[in-house]
Amino acid sequence: METLSHRELVQRWGEMVRQHGWATLADNLDCESGVMAIGDTMVPYTKNEMTKETLCYTVSTFTHYYHYLREEMDIVGLRTAKFMLIPPLWLIGFFLRFAKVDKAFAINNFGLSTNLFPKSLNAAQWDEVVTKVQHSNPKHAILVRSVNRGLNSEDYDALIGCGFKPMFARNVLLFPFKPIEEYPRVKRRQILRDEGLGPKLGLRWLSDVKLDAVQAERVADLYDQLYLGKYSKNNPRFTSLFHFECSNRNILHYQLLLDGDRIVGALGMKVVDGVSTMPILGYDHHHPQARVLYRILTAQIARTCSENNFQRHASSGANKFKILRGGVTNEEFTMVKTSHLSLWRRLNWGFIRWMAQKIGRPLTHKFET
Incomplete structure (x- = not known):
């Protein structure tokens, strides 16, 4: 990346x-x-x-x-x-x-x-x-x-x-600054188990995506479902134009989770001097496997940071879930x-x-x- x-x-x-x-x-x-x-x-x-x-x-x-x-x-x-x-x-x-x-x-x-x-x-x-x-x-x-x-x-x-x-x-939560394979066994096993759910469900990732207008609209919808619908209207209300511009200007790095040709999950990562954070995350709450999509998304974040040698920074949402996977408060x-x-x-x-x-x-x- x-x-x-x-x-x-x-x-x-x-x-x-x-x-x-x-x-x-x-x-x-x-x-x-x-x-x-x-x-x-x-x-x-x-x-x-x-x-x-x-x-x-x-x-x-x-x-x-x-x-x-x-x-x-x-x-x-x-x-x-x-x-x-x-x-x-x-x-x-x-x-x-x-x-x-x-x-x-x-x-x-x-x-x-x-x-x-x-x-x-x-x-x-x-x-x-x-x-x-x-x-x-x-x-x-x-x-x-x-x-x-x-x-x-x-x-x-x-x-x-x-x-x-x-x-x-x-x-906030900070994760070990090392490859997943060097995590403690219990925490590593949780991440690898989550990572394996995608292939089992027939889902696939598109990485380093430069969003087109249709994709940007879908990313905005998935983000809104989670951050505005489930959490708070006081979170940033990003438009599809924001996602399109951040993607094509290389400000944020987008990855899309696909079920067939349909986008069911999205990540937008920001990186500064080797430290990463994820201001954009969303998934389809109406998908039959909606309950496990979040696990697949967070496993992809862990894998991306591991492969690119990024220090991972995360919010404390789903706190216990993230601590089980290596996060430190x-x-x-x-x-x-x-x-x-x-x-x-x-x-x-x-x-x-x-x-x-x-x-x-x-x-x-x-x-x-």
């Missing part, structure tokens, strides 16, 4: 967004965005003004810690506990509004579920870019999403040095800098961070283990 340098990937991403605009690529990512220099590379950014409450959680702190959390309580089936959590959730919403949390500038934010970081960044480069952003956006909180100590310990320490504070966002943080804001906004941000660390963090660990 041929991958782009981080700089080239960001340049192509920026060109795509400038040409088409978010309104036609993913309507709930429609905020100011662009690319900026940091050291010798480029990173994307998003800038929000607290003017909408319908944006995706990847560009809206309000959506992430309020709307998304409300939906998560239904997804995990809290029942009685949900009624106990409603009052503090209302309180969170109150403070989120008063802190104007969506009046924020996010560095290295693609708007995808996970932002990967170039390995070339150092503390001096972080300090330089943060100083510039703070000077030009004095009324915006400054955010850096998707930071975990397993992959980004140097970035984490550099951001702490720049005055950022960590705010718990979610758990890591906490992910949104790094927040508010020292330049008014005292009132700093106090509200401080309360939000406290709620995320002291309530959101333990609850997440409780319901994912």
